[in-house]
Amino acid sequence: MVNAAYFQYGQKFNKISILGGLRYEYTTVEIDQFTSVFKDIKNYGNLFPTVNIGIETKEGENVTIGYNRRIRRPRGRFLNPFQSLSSATNIFRGNVDLNPVFTDAFDIGYLKRWEKFTLSTSAYYNVSKDNWEFIIQNTGKETENGNEAIYERFPVNLSTSERIGFEFTLTFKPFKFWNINSDFNIFHVSTDGDYTNPDTNLTTNFDFKNTSYFVRLNQKISLPGKTDIQINSNYSGPSENRQSKNKGIFSMDFAASKEILKEKATINFNISDFFNSRKRMSTTLIPGFTEQYSEFQWRERQISVSFIYRFNQTKIDKKKKGGQEFNGLEEFEG
Structure with a gap:
């Protein structure tokens, strides 16, 4: 509490x-x-x-x-x-x-x-x-x-x-x-x-000292025909401490969104972990005994397609009223 x-x-x-x-x-x-x-x-x-x-x-x-x-x-x-x-x-x-x-x-x-x-x-x-x-x-x-x-x-x-x-x-x-x-x-x-x-x-x-880094790159591209594309890339550099060594991790997410039917409907296409590379690979050092290598992946690559239809309301109307679109593309933002 x-x-x-x-x-x-x-x-x-x-x-x-x-x-x-x-x-x-x-x-x-x-x-x-x-x-x-x-x-x-x-x-x-x-x-x-x-x-x-x-x-x-x-x-x-x-x-x-x-x-x-x-x-x-x-x-x-x-x-x-x-x-x-x-x-x-x-x-x-x-x-x-x-x-x-x-x-x-x-x-x-x-x-x-x-x-x-x-x-x-x-x-x-x-x-x-x-x-x-x-x-x-x-x-x-x-x-x-x-x-x-x-x-x-x-x-x-x-x-x-x-x-x-x-x-x-x-x-x-x-x-x-x-x-x-x-x-x-x-x-x-x-x-x-x-x-x-x-x-x-x-x-x-x-007692240990280590230097590491991470890089993030997000891109959003608005194409003709009410089509938006977003690509998010992340890389965490290798790191280590007294008992473990972790390899670098690269991952990329892709999302595309298109407005249809006079902006009353939206089609979303998402690929989470495009290269299926979001894996934690580490070697654990156990003093006086041995080394252990392990891999952990929280979730494998996922592909999804969704269709959203707004009855009596366009996306522009929804934004004017302060609403928020929770499609795959918007979720990647921020």
């Missing part, structure tokens, strides 16, 4: 604008196992300030400076102490003592507008304390055939994590019918912390 109250205040002085806010949260977490006497209740209250300063250096150009404090709460799966079997050799269990992660975030940004370009850049620094780390250890048990060891994975509040990065966003309209929006983010993460297994007294060091 999360209860909160907040207030905001903003003021502008010539070309300088200030927006500040303060949020207070009081959280209660109760875990009750009805089949035993186990019961755990945690209460904690926290303040979350926010300060943003904007400076308009000239028309169409401004600089921003900001700070805010954030919270990331553990989901129910991370708190559930009962084991879940993801495969014959891998077990996941939650941790009832897991606490939220608090992050202090600082950033400085620059925005510039031209006739066909909008450029936005930001340099940021985040520091998180009691960061979650997922411990992987050998249970000492084997599968039924006795050929493979069984490993257990669980989260703990362990490390301090620092992230420093740079983000570059560009909006470009080369022609009236073609909109391009791209984003590039590169960041360096450093983590430090140690975990000691209470059963074996084996200590694992989580």
Whole structure:
């Protein structure tokens, strides 16, 4: 249960604008196992300030400076102490003592507008304390055939994590019918912390440094005949930490929409994960034991076609009344 109250205040002085806010949260977490006497209740209250300063250096150009404090709460799966079997050799269990992660975030940004370009850049620094780390250890048990060891994975509040990065966003309209929006983010993460297994007294060091990036490219093309096409491409660069290495992931979504019957109807065609490449491929390093390679795909490529007919109403009428089209093309936007 999360209860909160907040207030905001903003003021502008010539070309300088200030927006500040303060949020207070009081959280209660109760875990009750009805089949035993186990019961755990945690209460904690926290303040979350926010300060943003904007400076308009000239028309169409401004600089921003900001700070805010954030919270990331553990989901129910991370708190559930009962084991879940993801495969014959891998077990996941939650941790009832897991606490939220608090992050202090600082950033400085620059925005510039031209006739066909909008450029936005930001340099940021985040520091998180009691960061979650997922411990992987050998249970000492084997599968039924006795050929493979069984490993257990669980989260703990362990490390301090620092992230420093740079983000570059560009909006470009080369022609009236073609909109391009791209984003590039590169960041360096450093983590430090140690975990000691209470059963074996084996200590694992989580000190690690890694640099990674991700790229996003969205394009919307308006063709003659009331036809729109949108292509969204994403690439997350390879990353690693002390216990795992993840390969890069590329994915692309495609959508097309055409108005027919004097704009009373719409045909939508969508392909989600065009190349069927949205897969998480990782190698897990288990200290003193072995390496495990795994692939995970949440959903394979999907192709869908839909037909929408608006009775006594055209798409233009719907927009004038403030309605929103939830066809496949619009869903990709934003």
